[in-house]
Amino acid sequence: MRVRFPPFTLDSETRQLSRADRRDPDVHLSPKAFDLLCLLVQHRPKVLEKRVLHARIWPDTYVGDATLNVLVGEIRKAIDDNVREPRFIRTVHGVGYAFCGDVADDTAPSRDAPTLLCWLTWKGTTFRLDEGDNVIGRGPRCAVFLDIDGVSRRHANIHIDVEPRSVTLADLGSTNGTFVGRRRVTAPMPLHDDDRITIASVDLRVRLWASEEGPKTKRISRRT
Numbered sequence: 001m002r003v004r005f006p007p008f009t010l011d012s013e014t015r016q017l018s019r020a021d022r023r024d025p026d027v028h029l030s031p032k033a034f035d036l037l038c039l040l041v042q043h044r045p046k047v048l049e050k051r052v053l054h055a056r057i058w059p060d061t062y063v064g065d066a067t068l069n070v071l072v073g074e075i076r077k078a079i080d081d082n083v084r085e086p087r088f089i090r091t092v093h094g095v096g097y098a099f100c101g102d103v104a105d106d107t108a109p110s111r112d113a114p115t116l117l118c119w120l121t122w123k124g125t126t127f128r129l130d131e132g133d134n135v136i137g138r139g140p141r142c143a144v145f146l147d148i149d150g151v152s153r154r155h156a157n158i159h160i161d162v163e164p165r166s167v168t169l170a171d172l173g174s175t176n177g178t179f180v181g182r183r184r185v186t187a188p189m190p191l192h193d194d195d196r197i198t199i200a201s202v203d204l205r206v207r208l209w210a211s212e213e214g215p216k217t218k219r220i221s222r223r224t
Contacts, residue, residue: 001038003041004132005041005101005103005104007019007020007021007022008027008079009133010041017029017078020135020157020159020170021157021170022154022172023172024154025135028078032057032058033071033074033075033078036053036068036072039057040097040098040099041103044098044099044101044103045098046098047095047097048098049095050068050097053068072097076088086100088100104161116131116160116165116209117209118167118208119207120144120158120197120205120207121207122203129143129144129158129160130143131160131162133157134160135155135156135157136157136199136204137151137156137172137174138153138155139153142154144158144204148200148202150175151174151199151200152172152174154174155199156169156171156172156185157169157172167191167206168189169185169189170189171185178197178199179197180195180197180198181195181196193206193208194206
C-alpha cells in the first residue's frame with residue numbers, strides 16, 4: 001500500500017512515512033504506531049473497534065486502552081492532527097478510531113491508464129520525473145540532484161498528478177528562492193510545457209507530454 005494524504009505519503013512496504021513540504025521528509029513513528037496508521041488508512045473510512053485494533057497490533061499480548069491511546073497520540077503529533085478538529089484521525093468515543101482524511105493511491109498507473117510524462121532538461125542532462133513528489137536539491141536522495149553552489153539541500157518540489165493531470169512547483173524554504181521565469185515561487189504554482197525554472201544559477205526547462213508517443217521527430221533536409 002502506497003497512498004498520499006497531502007502533504008504525507010505512506011508506504012507500507014518500505015515502512016516509510018514522509019512529508020513533502022519539509023526539508024527533512026522522513027516522519028518518525030514507532031513500529032506499533034506505524035502499524036496502527038496503516039490499519040486505519042487501509043480500512044478507511046470504517047471505524048475500527050478498539051478490540052479489533054488490540055487483536056491486530058498486539059495479537060499475543062494483553063494491553064489496556066491507555067496504550068492504544070498513546071499510539072494514537074503519537075500519530076496525531078507526527079501528522080499535525082488536532083483531536084478537537086481532526087483532519088486525519090477521528091475518535092469515536094467508546095468504540096474506536098477511523099481515518100477520515102482524503103487519500104489518493106500513489107502506485108504507478110497501468111500501461112492502459114492515461115499517462116503524463118514530465119522531465120527537466122539542463123545543459124544536455126535530462127531528469128525524468130515520476131508521479132508524486134520530485135524534490136530538487138543538493139541532497140543525494142533528491143529526485144533531481146544538483147550539486148551546485150546556492151542550491152539548498154531540499155530546494156524545491158515538483159508534484160505530478162496523473163488524474164487529474166497537473167504539475168505543480170513549490171519552494172521548500174530555500175535560501176535563494178525558486179523562480180518560474182521572473183516570478184518568485186511563494187505558493188504552489190502550476191507548470192506548463194517549456195516553462196523555465198531558475199534555482200540559484202541553474203536554469204531548468206520543463207517538458208510535458210500527455211501521451212507515450214512524445215514529440216514528433218522533425219525531418220531534417222539533406223543537401224544533395
